[in-house]
Amino acid sequence: MQGLATEMAPSPSVVIPHFVFAAVSFFILSLLLLFSGEAMTGYFIQPQILALTHIAALGWGTMIIFGALYQLIPVVFEVPLYSEGLAKTTFWTFGVGIVLMVYSFWTGSFGILLSISGSIVFIVLMMFTYNVFRSTQKSKKKNIQSLFVKTSTIWLGLTALVGLLLALNYKYAFLTPSHLLYLKMHAHMGLAGWFLMLIMGVGATLIPMFLVSHQVSDKNLKFAYYFTNIGLVILMIDWLLLHGSMFIPVWGIIITAGIVFFISFVAQSYKKRIRKVLDIGMKHTMLSVFSLVLPIILGLFASSKFIEFDMDFYYRIVLLYGFSLFFVFITSIILGQTYKTIPFIIWLVEYKALVGKTKTPLPKELYSEKLSEWQFYFYIASIVSLITGILLANHYVIEFGAILLLVTAILYNINVFKIVLHKAKPVGSKKA
Amino acid sequence: MKTAEEIKNTEAQIWNILKFVMDPEVEVNIVDLGLIYKVAYDGKGKVDIEMTLSTPACPIGDAIMLNVKEAINAQLPDLEVIVNLVFDPPWTPEMVSEEGKVILGM
Numbered sequence: 433m434q435g436l437a438t439e440m441a442p443s444p445s446v447v448i449p450h451f452v453f454a455a456v457s458f459f460i461l462s463l464l465l466l467f468s469g470e471a472m473t474g475y476f477i478q479p480q481i482l483a484l485t486h487i488a489a490l491g492w493g494t495m496i497i498f499g500a501l502y503q504l505i506p507v508v509f510e511v512p513l514y515s516e517g518l519a520k521t522t523f524w525t526f527g528v529g530i531v532l533m534v535y536s537f538w539t540g541s542f543g544i545l546l547s548i549s550g551s552i553v554f555i556v557l558m559m560f561t562y563n564v565f566r567s568t569q570k571s572k573k574k575n576i577q578s579l580f581v582k583t584s585t586i587w588l589g590l591t592a593l594v595g596l597l598l599a600l601n602y603k604y605a606f607l608t609p610s611h612l613l614y615l616k617m618h619a620h621m622g623l624a625g626w627f628l629m630l631i632m633g634v635g636a637t638l639i640p641m642f643l644v645s646h647q648v649s650d651k652n653l654k655f656a657y658y659f660t661n662i663g664l665v666i667l668m669i670d671w672l673l674l675h676g677s678m679f680i681p682v683w684g685i686i687i688t689a690g691i692v693f694f695i696s697f698v699a700q701s702y703k704k705r706i707r708k709v710l711d712i713g714m715k716h717t718m719l720s721v722f723s724l725v726l727p728i729i730l731g732l733f734a735s736s737k738f739i740e741f742d743m744d745f746y747y748r749i750v751l752l753y754g755f756s757l758f759f760v761f762i763t764s765i766i767l768g769q770t771y772k773t774i775p776f777i778i779w780l781v782e783y784k785a786l787v788g789k790t791k792t793p794l795p796k797e798l799y800s801e802k803l804s805e806w807q808f809y810f811y812i813a814s815i816v817s818l819i820t821g822i823l824l825a826n827h828y829v830i831e832f833g834a835i836l837l838l839v840t841a842i843l844y845n846i847n848v849f850k851i852v853l854h855k856a857k858p859v860g861s862k863k864a
Numbered sequence: 865m866k867t868a869e870e871i872k873n874t875e876a877q878i879w880n881i882l883k884f885v886m887d888p889e890v891e892v893n894i895v896d897l898g899l900i901y902k903v904a905y906d907g908k909g910k911v912d913i914e915m916t917l918s919t920p921a922c923p924i925g926d927a928i929m930l931n932v933k934e935a936i937n938a939q940l941p942d943l944e945v946i947v948n949l950v951f952d953p954p955w956t957p958e959m960v961s962e963e964g965k966v967i968l969g970m
Binding site (some may be wrong): 708784 | 889
């Protein structure tokens with residue numbers, strides 16, 4: 433049987449803890465945001481904002497991507513995961529590293545604790561990269577999607593390396609010419625190299641699959657891959673060697689071109705879809721992909737040296753740039769794809785032996801659809817108020833948005849736990 | 865050995881059974897989705913099912929195939945069910961039945 437993805441899927445005990453950790457991180461993230469209203473109206477490199485960024489990037493985004501990727505490696509590469517044991521060790525060590533790192537940022541302990549947690553996270557990310565590379569080595573699948581995923585893990589490794597240097601620099605101050613330059617590199621490697629590249633690769637596989645779209649040409653994906661990577665590499669070289677030349681917006685435009693090619697691939701899949709009605713999972717996904725327009729505009733705007741900004745306004749633009757990537761692009765796709773992933777994993781565990789023998793529920797019946805719809809509406813309301821609040825530098829509006837986001841996180845958590853704790857019951861014997 | 869008519873009847877019965885096997889993601893049964901290419905009953909004890917998936921990467925493919933087997937055996941326990949997965953010809957949206965198109969809103 434031509435190597436079906438499910439036969440090579442890792443054990444759910446490898447995958448599921450990542451989703452639980454991420455869901456709880458998202459809850460804590462929105463809770464911390466509620467207490468950071470003041471910080472969100474000023475300069476962006478502050479302890480609280482660094483804590484928020486790292487719980488979002490690591491505890492929420494990266495953690496869930498690790499779990500999802502272990503499940504998706506067989507789908508994208510048609511090979512099993514190299515080591516489940518390594519994946520489990522990676523998970524636990526990562527958990528400890530994230531807690532320590534977020535704690536040291538939040539409390540402003542930029543000394544030894546940050547160096548230790550930075551080193552732990554660095555090692556963890558290397559372990560993950562190793563596991564992915566050993567898995568993909570055996571893969572005969574050489575398509576653009578797998579190239580995206582492999583490249584993204586290289587960027588993840590580089591992000592971790594620069595991150596570690598930054599953490600050590602707080603204590604030993606050796607980076608020249610400026611800490612800020614390396615911070616920019618770290619942020620963009622992480623956001624565009626790791627998250628964007630990975631989401632593009634995985635999205636290119638899953639979006640047409642879930643929309644049941646056919647004959648979508650992958651020409652746009654190839655352009656997306658080359659433009660984004662070439663732009664990003666030049667941008668890094670510029671920052672490293674020229675310390676930020678006047679051509680930064682040009683490199684930004686090259687990256688933008690790549691993103692536009694990706695968006696047009698998704699738009700084509702959307703047009704050719706045979707499933708006309710979008711479920712919550714796909715609504716969140718579409719919102720995420722098309723929201724990329726926002727950071728593109730903000731990024732080009734902020735990097736242009738021809739526009740004179742007053743400093744306050746510049747900070748808001750940069751903050752909004754980061755916000756739109758973390759809280760809209762990354763968060764929305766995760767909020768949606770969770771519903772396309774774990775219900776199926778748990779459904780296969782609980783019902784595979786029962787299919788055909790007794791009536792089994794659909795995977796989507798493992799969670800409350802009503803709650804997931806409310807989650808979507810609260811989420812939309814929360815990002816609208818948070819964006820407004822940041823633009824106006826009004827911490828009341830930000831706090832209001834944070835409360836809405838907290839409700840979103842609670843609804844999301846209820847559903848995640850409902851799915852994860854689901855036990856097989858024949859349909860009819862329980863209230864649906 | 866069954867007569868040609870009996871074979872035809874059993875095959876029709878199997879097609880009907882398969883109408884109750886759902887693709888859990890798309891939420892349309894696999895017959896209307898056009899995933900079943902062939903049902904061939906040999907008149908003795910064996911039935912060959914030729915089917916495809918909407919994408920080879922389908923993460924729930926083997927659950928659907930298992931479902932096909934179990935659903936047939938639940939009603940025709942003496943039949944040996946062989947499920948052959950093929951991707952040639954590849955599935956296209958044109959294979960969706962009129963009924964399926966209504967459900968999908970095509």
